[in-house]
Amino acid sequence: xxxxxxxxxxxTIIATYLLGxxxxxxxxxxxxxxxxxxxxxxxxxxxxxxxxxxxxxxxxVPQRWRYVLVPFVGVAVGAAVPPGILDTVFGWWPSLMxxxxxxxxxxxxxxxxxxxLGGLDKAxxxxxxxxxxxxxxIAMGERFGAQVQMLIALQFLRLTLSLVLIPFGFALVFGPxxxxxxxxxxxxxxxxxxxxxxxxxxxGWGGWxxxxxxxxxxxxxxxxxxxxxxxxxxxxxxxxxxxxxLVLTQWALGTALGARLSGFPKxxxxxxLGLALAQFVAxxxxxxxxxLGLALxxxxxxxxLILALAPGGVxxxxxxxxxxxxxxxxxxxxxxxxxxxxxxxxxxxxxxxxLS
Numbered sequence: 001x002x003x004x005x006x007x008x009x010x011x012t013i014i015a016t017y018l019l020g021x022x023x024x025x026x027x028x029x030x031x032x033x034x035x036x037x038x039x040x041x042x043x044x045x046x047x048x049x050x051x052x053x054x055x056x057x058x059x060x061v062p063q064r065w066r067y068v069l070v071p072f073v074g075v076a077v078g079a080a081v082p083p084g085i086l087d088t089v090f091g092w093w094p095s096l097m098x099x100x101x102x103x104x105x106x107x108x109x110x111x112x113x114x115x116x117l118g119g120l121d122k123a124x125x126x127x128x129x130x131x132x133x134x135x136x137x138i139a140m141g142e143r144f145g146a147q148v149q150m151l152i153a154l155q156f157l158r159l160t161l162s163l164v165l166i167p168f169g170f171a172l173v174f175g176p177x178x179x180x181x182x183x184x185x186x187x188x189x190x191x192x193x194x195x196x197x198x199x200x201x202x203x204g205w206g207g208w209x210x211x212x213x214x215x216x217x218x219x220x221x222x223x224x225x226x227x228x229x230x231x232x233x234x235x236x237x238x239x240x241x242x243x244x245x246l247v248l249t250q251w252a253l254g255t256a257l258g259a260r261l262s263g264f265p266k267x268x269x270x271x272x273l274g275l276a277l278a279q280f281v282a283x284x285x286x287x288x289x290x291x292l293g294l295a296l297x298x299x300x301x302x303x304x305l306i307l308a309l310a311p312g313g314v315x316x317x318x319x320x321x322x323x324x325x326x327x328x329x330x331x332x333x334x335x336x337x338x339x340x341x342x343x344x345x346x347x348x349x350x351x352x353x354x355l356s
Contacts, residue, residue: 006062015054016061020044020255034323036247037316038164040254041261048262049269058262066256071204071224072245073318077328078203078228079240085233085329092330095294095305099334102290102309103341106131107349109286110279118275120150126353128154129279131311132335132342140346150272153264157276160257162312165280167320170303199237203227217339218314225332250319283311300330308334 005013020040027039048058110129114120120128127141128151141151204224211223231237264272284306291305298305304326307317314335321331 004062006064008060008062009055009057012054012057012059013061016044016059016259017255019047019059020251020258023258024251024254034163034167034250034320036250037254037319038167040251041160041164041258044255044258045261046258048259049266058259060259060262061256063256063260066252067220069245069249069252070220070315071208072241072249073315073322074207074221074224075200075203075228076241076246076322077221077318077332078225078230079232080328081229081232085229089333091299092333094298095300095308095334096337098290098294099309099337099341102287103131103338104345105286106283106311107342107345109282113278113282114154114275117278118271120275121145121147122353124151126349127151127346130155130342130346131158131283132339133346134159134313136343137346140350144350149265150268153268153272154276154279156257156260157272158279158311159313159316160261161276161280162310163257163316163320166284166307166310166312167324169284170324196237196239199231199239200241203231203237204241217336221315221318221332222336229329246319246322253316253319300327304330307331309338311338314339 020043023039023041023043024036025039026043027035027037030039032038044059052059054060107129110131111125114125114128115122118125123141123144123146127137127144127146130137134155137155138148138152142148204227207223207225207227208220209223211219211226216222228237228240287306287309291302291309294300294305295302300308303324304321307321307324307326308331310317312320312335314332317335318328318332321328
């Protein structure tokens, strides 16, 4: 049981999730973008930053628990795959090719900001600036002597700022967001029969297990997405994840992300937040410029292109795409490619940076 709870008291876990649920309810009432996720994140992360304690501990939940619900997102993404998807993907080659240039450019921008302006050592700046591959960045950073706590904070803030500020920015520039309630794209309900329940489980957790065996990036999302896409393309299933599953996933992810933020030392938080904001602004300016150029000869809207190129998490950006009723397949495919490129190019750059 200790391993299941990751050493946390059950009452602390329950209290944290309840706080996240309260934040989700407030987020829905305020009509925030991705309300159940951003509301929970603000409530839990803010409580931790203010020193709130549950039985002597900052708000905390087992981080691995959130992965149990991520397959709901993968199934919903796969359900959006249209017939003739291969012909559609071939039309995406300009933005996919652009990723080859955008990913190293984002890494270089982050490194310069963290090392030259932020004063971080080379190893910490290099691995904190990786625009993808959180687990790989931490593992390599530990091996090369990076300040792991700062590295984790900057990587986490990269994901959080992309998740929170991009939807808010879209709302300011383009007006109220369609589907910002977070369940857009979830209908029809997938649980009309026992066969639907079986196919939901097979596509979700079966696809996840198979993707792990095959060492696919982000297996908890990619596996269910591919399995669901196969079932829909073959005509075996016409359903998708139920709306309540996506709502629960937002709540669980937001609570877990907020809990991770709450444990960071207060003294270092302003520095990390300032550096992360500078990186976010510089990266978003680069991404927006490239997206505007690509939109001139691609059929995808600028919003989808920005979301596809932005260095957010695969799971979180897929949720944003679902909420904004953008092409989740387009967005997810670009983010999987971004992770592969980020890890591969970071390893190639070790000698250039004289870290190996």
